[in-house]
Amino acid sequence: MSEIKDVTGTAFVVAEFRARENAEPHPLYVDRIVPIFLDARTKQAADAIAAGFPAAEKNVRLRTRYFDDRLDEQFANGCRQVVILGAGLDTRAVRKQSPGVAYFEIDDPNTVSLKQTRFAEERIDAPITFIAGDYVASGVFPLLEANGFNCELPSFFIWEGNTMYLTEADAMKVLRDLKARLRQFSISFDYMDKAVVARTTGERGATTFVERFAAMGAPWHYGIDDLEAVAAATGLTVAGTATIGELLREFWPGRVLDSIIYEHYSVCTLEP
């Protein structure tokens, strides 16, 4: 990696934030794999995004726990395929395995190749079907089906840290394609509301945070105010949703909510 820039580079920033939970006395999750992707440059990039805005890091730690918990539920419910869209440096395929469950990860060629190289260097057996591609430009299913994905099996999609970088039309198409092609699936994703994306929350920290992503070449485009409407428009139902603020109060009772962004940022799970 020469430079931590643009949407692809955001994966390194998120990975830094995720890794920092390991140092907590009672961590929300343990990720011993993610440090293999980190170095002085990733630390510098993450520190620049989070400077004066600790919520940046807490958001990622809390959402990681949410997706880990949903994944455990899906394993228990008999899911056979896990697809990670825009996987970046996600380590779940190594950290969280279940007999008979196959992982598919889609991301751009540079990210996929860096990930494969680091796993090989560290002699980590990562049972992943890596798919180097753009799931917006190519479509999710052409990429998956060319790589052995079986539309008949119950599947779980993790779409973490992605929706804000897409346009509304592209995000809706992802959901509609899933609904059209699969019988049994769940998709969990996170989303900002429109005020964060439009930088109109009135909180300086939240606005600066969004501006920093734009300055690194990764502007945010899509926010959701009405998740039920998104579900209805894509033929899906809301199986669950929570603001990051709700997760914070649940997992870290007693900690202060040091930004309003926790109430403007949510996670959810949709199903047919």
Ligand SMILES: C[S@@+](CC[C@H](N)C(=O)[O-])C[C@H]1O[C@@H](n2cnc3c(N)ncnc32)[C@H](O)[C@@H]1O
């Ligand atoms: C903010 S990172 C999140 C990475 C990871 N999901 C996580 O939460 O740690 C966004 C990732 O999505 C990838 N991405 C965004 N849009 C994509 C697309 N249309 N096709 C493939 N990958 C995409 C980027 O390359 C980047 O690795």
